[in-house]
Amino acid sequence: MFESFYGLSHTPFSRDIPTDQLYPSLMLEETLGRLEYAAQRQLFAVVTGDCGTGKTTTIRKFSEKLNPANFKVLYLSDSKLTPRHFYKGMLEQLGCEAKFYRGDAKRQLHREIELMRGIHHLHLL
């Protein structure tokens, strides 16, 4: 409705803009480069910024262009995350049923990551 009023071909600011149609701002390109650097070296990276400045969109674009033969992306979104749920959530995404006790689940996750690295030559993100 407002799209035609403003002569827009698509609804702006929707969550599912195809990543090849995003505006390639300097900040987007710079952040993608830094994430690439961190991923190749298996470093920690934190993306910060005000609401609506494109953090999620940048990470969506980044994860789409990663080669799945080299990287596996795990995604957890929970503002009340406990260590137990962290291990459970990660293991579930790796297709494993998490052990009940936190310490066991932690060792289980470490083992799975080592297997992915050693046998499948996959990096985890």
Ligand SMILES: Nc1ncnc2c1ncn2[C@@H]1O[C@H](COP(=O)(O)OP(=O)(O)O)[C@@H](O)[C@H]1O
């Ligand atoms: N590079 C971009 N080009 C076009 N639209 C963008 C771009 N980055 C973000 N947006 C738009 O802005 C909205 C808010 O971005 P989002 O990534 O959700 O912000 P944040 O996670 O920082 O709160 C997205 O839904 C998307 O529509």
Ligand SMILES: [Mg+2]
């Ligand atoms: Mg976000």
